[in-house]
Amino acid sequence: MTQRQVQMRLGTGALLVAIFLIIYAIPQWVSSPSNVGNIILSPLFWPYALAGFTGLAGLGLIFSGVRMAPDGPRVDAPCDTPGLAWLRLAGMAAIMVVTMVLLPRLGMVLTCMLVFLASAFLVRTRHPVTAVVCAVIIPLVLYAFFAHIAGVAIPQGEILRLP
Amino acid sequence: MSFLDSIAAGLALVGNIESFLALFAGVAIGVIGGAIPGMSATMAVALTLPFTFAMQPITGILLLLGVYKGGIFGGSIPAILIKTPGTPASSATILDGYPMAEKGEAGRALGMALWASCTADVISNLSLILFAGWLASFALSFGPPEFFTLILFSLTIIAGVSGESLLRGALSALLGLLLATIGLDLVYGTNRFTFGDPNMMGGLNFIAVLIGLFAIPEILAMVWNPTAHVGKARSLGKNWVSFAEYRRSFKSIVRGSFIGVFLGSIPGIGAAPSAFLSYSEARRTSKNKENFGKGEIEGVAAAEAGNNGVAGATLIPLLALGVPGDVITAIIIGAFMIHGLQPGPMMFILNVDIIYGLFIGLIVSSVFLFLIGSVAIRGFKYVADIPKRILIPAVLVLCIYGVFAVNNNIFDVGVMFVMGWVGYLMVRYHIPAAPFLIAFILGPLLEDNFRQSMLMSGSDPMILLRGPITWFFWTLTVLTVIAIARAGVRAVRGAAVLSGDLDD
Structure with a gap:
C-alpha cells in the first residue's frame, strides 16, 4: 500500500x-x-x-x-508471511468473540486462563510451560486483587467458584 | 488561602507512607513499562489506571504520575541498548545513544540520560508550579464561549501536529467527536445512536475506549508479526558518566528542558518534537557539532532533557484549563474524573490541597526517578529477557480485568475489543490515535459549551466572538490551520519534485 x-x-x-x-x-x-x-x-x-x-x-x-505520486514507497507493516499473519489476526478475532460468549458462562477467571493460553499459542510461544503456569497464576492473582482489595464483583461461572 | 497554607494542606494530604509508596511504585512500573520494547509509557499508564480505582484520589493520581515520569525515562534504555525506542519520545536519544553503546559506552550514555532526565524533570515541575496557578486564575474568567474556542484550538493543534498530515489528524478527531455523541443528548435527554440498548445510554466507557485504542492494537501488531521487537542488548561497558561531562552538557540540558516546558505546555505537541528540537539546537550551538550522530554525549543529554522537560509541563493545561496536553494526560484526566474530580481552574479553589499535594509529589518523583533509574539501567537485561509472547497474553488478560472493573460490565469488554480493532486499523492506515482519544474526551465538553453559548445568546453565533479571549483563540486556530496546511502542501510538492527527479 x-x-x-x-x-x-x-x-x-x-x-x-x-x-x-x-x-x-x-x-x-x-x-x-x-x-x-x-x-x-x-x-x-x-x-x-x-x-x-x-x-x-x-x-x-x-x-x-x-x-500524490502514484508509485511512492510502500507503507504497510512489514511481515515475512502475510498469509499466516492474516490467519493469526482472524484467530485473535475469534478469541475475542469466544471471550465475550464465555465470560458470563465460565466466569472471568477460567475464561482468562483460556484466553491466555489460546493467545500465547497463537503467537507460537517458545515457552509453553511458562505460558501454562502464567495462564493459571495471572488470572488468579488479578482475581485476588480486584475481588478482595478493589472490591469488584468479578463474575464467577458455574464450574469454578472462588472464595 | 495563602501560599504557605496551600503547601501545608498539600503536605497534610500526601505526607503519609501510602502516597510515597504509590509514587515510588509508579515510577518503578513506568521505568519497567517504558523499557520494555513494544510496551510504552502510554500503555503502562493505561494498564495501571484500573488499579487506582480502590485508592484515595491523591494516591491513585500520584501512582499514575509516577508511571508517566518513569515511562518517559524508561523509553531511553532500550533506545540506547537495542536501538528500539521504548517510547516515541526516545527516538532522538538513539541518534547518539546507540553509537555510544556500539563503542562500549552504553553505561555512560544511560548515566547521562538519567542525569539529564532528572534535571529536566525538576525544571519542568517547577515550571508547572509557577505557571499552572497563574493560568488557572486567568481561566477563572472564562465562560462557555471562551472554553468552546479554547477546546477548538486544542483539538486543531492536536489534530495537526500528532500525525503525518493535518487531514488524517482532523479525520481522527472528527471520528472521536462522532463517537462521543453516542448516549443521551446533553440538553434534551433524547437518544443518540443508542440502538435502544441501556448500556449505550451513558455513552461509551472512556476507559474501554482508551485501553482499546492503545493496548489492544499493540497486541494485534504482535499477533501480526510475533518476532518484531526482538533486539540484542548491548553491554553497559566500564565507563560511567562523570560530573565534568554533566557540567559540559549542562547548557544543553537547561535549554532542552525549557524547550520541553514550552512545547509541553501547548496541548498536543508532545515529547517527540521537543526531543528533536532540543537535539538540533544542541547540535547547532555545540563546539563538538561534528561528533553529533556519531556518539556525542551532549546529544544524549539534549534529547533526554527535551523529552523529559515535557512531562511536568503537559500538566499545565490539564490542571489549569482541564484540557489534556497529550495522550497520557488524557488518561490521567480520566483518573481525575473516576475519582469525582474535574481538573480546571475551579480545582485551584475547591481542591487546592490535591493540587499542592500533586506538586509536592511531582518534586519527590524526580528523586525517586534518579534512584530507580540508576537501578533500572543495570537491571535492563532482565527486563529485555521477558518473553514478549508471554507478556502480550498477560497484557490482554490485564486489559479484560481492568476494563471490566470500571463498571462491573461485560459490555465494556466488548467495547474495548471493538475499539482495539478500530485502533489497529488506524495504525495500519497511519491515522494518529491521539486526536481521536482527546476529541472523544473533549467532545461532550465542546458540544456542551457550544450549546450553552447558543442558549445564552438566543442562538446568535456572534457570542463566539464576544471578547479578546475568544478572538485570541480564533486567531491561534486560524494561524495553526494555515501553518500546518502550508507545511503539508510544501511536503507534497517536495515529494512530487523528488519523484520527478527520480523519474528523470
Whole structure:
C-alpha cells in the first residue's frame, strides 16, 4: 500500500461514512423533540455538523491523494508471511468473540486462563510451560486483587467458584 | 488561602507512607513499562489506571504520575541498548545513544540520560508550579464561549501536529467527536445512536475506549508479526558518566528542558518534537557539532532533557484549563474524573490541597526517578529477557480485568475489543490515535459549551466572538490551520519534485 492508496482509501471511507450518517444513520438513530425551535439547539445539529466535516475531510484526503505520486514507497507493516499473519489476526478475532460468549458462562477467571493460553499459542510461544503456569497464576492473582482489595464483583461461572 | 497554607494542606494530604509508596511504585512500573520494547509509557499508564480505582484520589493520581515520569525515562534504555525506542519520545536519544553503546559506552550514555532526565524533570515541575496557578486564575474568567474556542484550538493543534498530515489528524478527531455523541443528548435527554440498548445510554466507557485504542492494537501488531521487537542488548561497558561531562552538557540540558516546558505546555505537541528540537539546537550551538550522530554525549543529554522537560509541563493545561496536553494526560484526566474530580481552574479553589499535594509529589518523583533509574539501567537485561509472547497474553488478560472493573460490565469488554480493532486499523492506515482519544474526551465538553453559548445568546453565533479571549483563540486556530496546511502542501510538492527527479 502506497501513501497515495492510503490517502485515497481513507478519503473514500470518510466520504462514505459521512453519506451514510447524513442519509440514514442520523435520521434513523438520533431522536429530537418536535418542539425544538432552533436547529442549532437540536440534538441533531452536532451529529449533522460532524458528519458534514467528516465528508469535507474525506474530500480533502481524496484531493490530496490525487496529487500524490502514484508509485511512492510502500507503507504497510512489514511481515515475512502475510498469509499466516492474516490467519493469526482472524484467530485473535475469534478469541475475542469466544471471550465475550464465555465470560458470563465460565466466569472471568477460567475464561482468562483460556484466553491466555489460546493467545500465547497463537503467537507460537517458545515457552509453553511458562505460558501454562502464567495462564493459571495471572488470572488468579488479578482475581485476588480486584475481588478482595478493589472490591469488584468479578463474575464467577458455574464450574469454578472462588472464595 | 495563602501560599504557605496551600503547601501545608498539600503536605497534610500526601505526607503519609501510602502516597510515597504509590509514587515510588509508579515510577518503578513506568521505568519497567517504558523499557520494555513494544510496551510504552502510554500503555503502562493505561494498564495501571484500573488499579487506582480502590485508592484515595491523591494516591491513585500520584501512582499514575509516577508511571508517566518513569515511562518517559524508561523509553531511553532500550533506545540506547537495542536501538528500539521504548517510547516515541526516545527516538532522538538513539541518534547518539546507540553509537555510544556500539563503542562500549552504553553505561555512560544511560548515566547521562538519567542525569539529564532528572534535571529536566525538576525544571519542568517547577515550571508547572509557577505557571499552572497563574493560568488557572486567568481561566477563572472564562465562560462557555471562551472554553468552546479554547477546546477548538486544542483539538486543531492536536489534530495537526500528532500525525503525518493535518487531514488524517482532523479525520481522527472528527471520528472521536462522532463517537462521543453516542448516549443521551446533553440538553434534551433524547437518544443518540443508542440502538435502544441501556448500556449505550451513558455513552461509551472512556476507559474501554482508551485501553482499546492503545493496548489492544499493540497486541494485534504482535499477533501480526510475533518476532518484531526482538533486539540484542548491548553491554553497559566500564565507563560511567562523570560530573565534568554533566557540567559540559549542562547548557544543553537547561535549554532542552525549557524547550520541553514550552512545547509541553501547548496541548498536543508532545515529547517527540521537543526531543528533536532540543537535539538540533544542541547540535547547532555545540563546539563538538561534528561528533553529533556519531556518539556525542551532549546529544544524549539534549534529547533526554527535551523529552523529559515535557512531562511536568503537559500538566499545565490539564490542571489549569482541564484540557489534556497529550495522550497520557488524557488518561490521567480520566483518573481525575473516576475519582469525582474535574481538573480546571475551579480545582485551584475547591481542591487546592490535591493540587499542592500533586506538586509536592511531582518534586519527590524526580528523586525517586534518579534512584530507580540508576537501578533500572543495570537491571535492563532482565527486563529485555521477558518473553514478549508471554507478556502480550498477560497484557490482554490485564486489559479484560481492568476494563471490566470500571463498571462491573461485560459490555465494556466488548467495547474495548471493538475499539482495539478500530485502533489497529488506524495504525495500519497511519491515522494518529491521539486526536481521536482527546476529541472523544473533549467532545461532550465542546458540544456542551457550544450549546450553552447558543442558549445564552438566543442562538446568535456572534457570542463566539464576544471578547479578546475568544478572538485570541480564533486567531491561534486560524494561524495553526494555515501553518500546518502550508507545511503539508510544501511536503507534497517536495515529494512530487523528488519523484520527478527520480523519474528523470
